[in-house]
Amino acid sequence: MLSISHVTKIYGKGKKRRLAVDDFSLDIKVPIFGFLGQNGAGKTTIIKMITGLLAPTSGTITIDGIVSSDASSKQNMGFMPETPYFYERMTGIEFLRFCERLFPGNGRGDEFLDGLLKKAGIYEARDYEISTYSKGMRQRLGFAQALVNDPNYLFLDEPLDGLDPIGRHDLKASMLALAKEGKRVFLNTHILYDVEEVCDEVGVIHEGKLLYAGPVKDFCAGRPLEERFVETVKEYEKKKK
Amino acid sequence: MKNIFTIAKNTLKLEVRDKIWIALAAFALGYVAIMLFLSDLVLRELSMVKAFALLGIYFFNAVIALFLGTTSFYRDVERKTVYFVLAKPVSRAEFLLGKFFGLCLVIFLTSATLAVAYLGVVALAGGGFDAMGLLAILMQFLEMAIFLAFAIFVSTFSSSLLSIVYTSVVFFLGHVVSSLVNDAREMGITGVRYVFVNILYYIFPNLEKFNIRDFAVHNVAAPWASFGYAFAYAAAYIILLLFLAIWVFDKKEI
Numbered sequence: 001m002l003s004i005s006h007v008t009k010i011y012g013k014g015k016k017r018r019l020a021v022d023d024f025s026l027d028i029k030v031p032i033f034g035f036l037g038q039n040g041a042g043k044t045t046i047i048k049m050i051t052g053l054l055a056p057t058s059g060t061i062t063i064d065g066i067v068s069s070d071a072s073s074k075q076n077m078g079f080m081p082e083t084p085y086f087y088e089r090m091t092g093i094e095f096l097r098f099c100e101r102l103f104p105g106n107g108r109g110d111e112f113l114d115g116l117l118k119k120a121g122i123y124e125a126r127d128y129e130i131s132t133y134s135k136g137m138r139q140r141l142g143f144a145q146a147l148v149n150d151p152n153y154l155f156l157d158e159p160l161d162g163l164d165p166i167g168r169h170d171l172k173a174s175m176l177a178l179a180k181e182g183k184r185v186f187l188n189t190h191i192l193y194d195v196e197e198v199c200d201e202v203g204v205i206h207e208g209k210l211l212y213a214g215p216v217k218d219f220c221a222g223r224p225l226e227e228r229f230v231e232t233v234k235e236y237e238k239k240k241k
Numbered sequence: 242m243k244n245i246f247t248i249a250k251n252t253l254k255l256e257v258r259d260k261i262w263i264a265l266a267a268f269a270l271g272y273v274a275i276m277l278f279l280s281d282l283v284l285r286e287l288s289m290v291k292a293f294a295l296l297g298i299y300f301f302n303a304v305i306a307l308f309l310g311t312t313s314f315y316r317d318v319e320r321k322t323v324y325f326v327l328a329k330p331v332s333r334a335e336f337l338l339g340k341f342f343g344l345c346l347v348i349f350l351t352s353a354t355l356a357v358a359y360l361g362v363v364a365l366a367g368g369g370f371d372a373m374g375l376l377a378i379l380m381q382f383l384e385m386a387i388f389l390a391f392a393i394f395v396s397t398f399s400s401s402l403l404s405i406v407y408t409s410v411v412f413f414l415g416h417v418v419s420s421l422v423n424d425a426r427e428m429g430i431t432g433v434r435y436v437f438v439n440i441l442y443y444i445f446p447n448l449e450k451f452n453i454r455d456f457a458v459h460n461v462a463a464p465w466a467s468f469g470y471a472f473a474y475a476a477a478y479i480i481l482l483l484f485l486a487i488w489v490f491d492k493k494e495i
Contacts, residue, residue, distance in 0.1 A: 011494065051328040053495060071330035079328035085320040087251070089258040101247045102329040145325060 002028040002050070002068075002153065002186065007059030009045050009208070020045045021208040024059070028186065031179035034199035034216075035188045036229060042208040043188040044082060047157050050186070051079045063153055075103060078146035082157040082188070084138060088131040092122060092141055095130060100148040113148065120144040121170055135162040143171060154178060156187040160194050172198050192225045206233050244335040245342060248326065252343020256309060257350065265308070266351050269301035273358040280366045287368045292458045294362060295374060298355045299381050299454070303412070306348055306385040310392025311404035314340045318396075318495055327495070334487045341393055341483060348385045352378055376468070377457040383475040384451035388412060390482035391446075397489040414441065415448035446478050 009021040021042045037043045048054040050061050052069030061068040063077070086095060096113040117123040120140040125133065133141065139162050146154055156175075160168050175185050175198055189195055195202055196216055204212040204219070211232050212219055220228050256262055273294050280290045314337070317323045326336055356378045363371040391411055395404040418441050425438045450471045456463040 053324060053327055071332075074328065074330040077328070079324070081321060081324040081328075084325070085322045086325075087255055087322060089255050094254075098247065098251050099325060099329065102244055102326060102331050104243075104330065149329075 001064060002184065003060075003062045004028075004046070004050070005060050005062075007046070007049065007056045007061060009042075009049060009054065010057045019208055021049070021056075024205075024208065024210055026203060026210060026213055028184070028201070030200035031183070032175060032185045032187070032199050032201075034195040034202045035186070035205060036190065036192065036195060036202055037188075037205040038190065038233070041205045043205055044157055045208075046205070047079075047155050047186070047188055051077060051155055075149065076152050078149065078151035078154045080142045080146040080154075080156045080159055083161065084142040086130045086133075086138065086141065088129065090130055091127050092117060092130060092133070092144075093126045095141065096145055096148055099145045103149045108148075108150070116144040116147050119147075119174060121167070136164055136167045139163050140167065140171075143174070152183055154183060154185045156185065158188055158190070160189060160191055168194065192229060196220075196225050204229060204232055206236055209236070211236055244331045245339045248331075248336060248339025249341075249343035249346060252313065252340055253346040253350070256313065256344065256347045261308060262305060262347065262351075265301060265305050266354065269297065269351070269355055270358055272297045272301070273355055273362055277362045277365055280362075287363070287366055288458045288460075290366050291363060291368070291371065291374060292454065294359050295377055295381075295454045295457060298352070298359060298378060301355070302348060302352060302381060302385050303388065305351055306344075306388045307392065307405060307408055307412075309344045309347060310389040311396060311401050311408060313344055314393050315396040315401045315404065318493075319401075321495070323495060333490050337393065337397075337487055337490055338483065341390060344389050344393075345386050348389065349382060352382045352385075371457065371460075373453070373457040373460060373462065376463070377453050380451040380453050380468070380471060383471060384448050387415075387446050387448070387475055387478050387482070390479045390486070394482045394486040394489070397486050397493060411445055412448070414445045416452075418442045418445050419447050419449050447474075450474055 004024055004026045007021055007024045008019070011018045011020055024046065035043045035046070045054065049056050050068050052074060055069070063073045066073045068077070087098075090098070093110070093113060096116060097110075100107045100113065114123060114126065117126050120143050122137050122140045122144070125137060130138070130141065139159065143156070143159060146156065159171060163171060172194065175187070179185055187199075199216055201214055202212070202216050202219060203210055216225065219225070276290050276294045276297075279293070280287070317340070323336065327333065356375055359374060359378065360371060363369075363374060388408065392404055392408045395407045399407065421438050422442045425435055430438070450467075453463045453467070
């Protein structure tokens, strides 16, 4: 289980001080959880804190009882950053080999990595330099590298950005397949339609605060997700004033 | 340790594929090779061939080290490629050390290639096997390692352009601080000005310790103790710079 407990994140000091995440608590047990929020709401900050890229100012994040930034937690975690920048002069398979070698053990070998490239739909481009990849192919490679350690927890930051309809369909199918295998998928997105389709539960975040967490159906209550999302954010803004 | 090795190997692989490195290394190789022809035409003495070749190797290595040291680490952090690495069981220290050793390997590879070319040129020019020349190139490599460590340290808190400026300034001061202290003594400078010169001497690395080109050019054996001292000096300086770099990078919000 992923447990976020009273997490606060403040960037900068003095006049540059900015509260990005405000006393945020959440337990996630469902197979696919989606974080909804506007740009700058704090979604990426949270995912970066979970994956150990950023340290919370206060609070704790644990995965199955172990602090998420610990090396032992990271061994069981896959992360796909938003609009990833790769090592351009490497080929797709070289990049996956590099990522795989950063985990303890002898690795699973090229057969496993080729399988990931096939799953991501870029096997044909295995030996091409990443500099020649399109945006969609980069997203797919970003997804493949997140799976090199066969993780139980997968964190995806805006994974469907820049993908064509087939790419989106394939990636959503992969997420559902992973959930069926017993993996936990956590994704950040502002594409509401996709959330409705794949997520078991959602969290609505605005200005670093959690406004709602629970099943999508309960949140929507028969109305379109977009409408409910806008309404929730506006209600919060009204209360704040 | 395995992670440092993996990142170093990856850095080496990436940097030697860089067109700028390929161009600079090819140009340096061409420069050393051309000494062979110039030795017949202009540089009639073997010592001149050695001096120009060693200076050329030093210059090209310094340019490559400045370019790699100020861009490679900074680019990974700035473009957020580092996310792929640090989200895995890899510490920031391992990443930084991996980058440093990878860049050292690039400079070592460049130095080794140029050393082979240099030894060939000297042998063909009638100088036989130039062991002192080889040692001079090795000492240059140690200097470049300090250079890289400093460039990476500066890259942890400043932009690529500023890193070039800072590193160039340190490179320049590193070559003049020992002369400054000697000149100040000879000129009888005392008081605050003398203290200031001494502070500069102790803050900036004394890069002249690694310059044994004159010994090599005139084929005079340099004292062995100076090699050991230079090696220990380089190691201490590099450890200090990397320690500071890790400390700053650990606190940096990426």
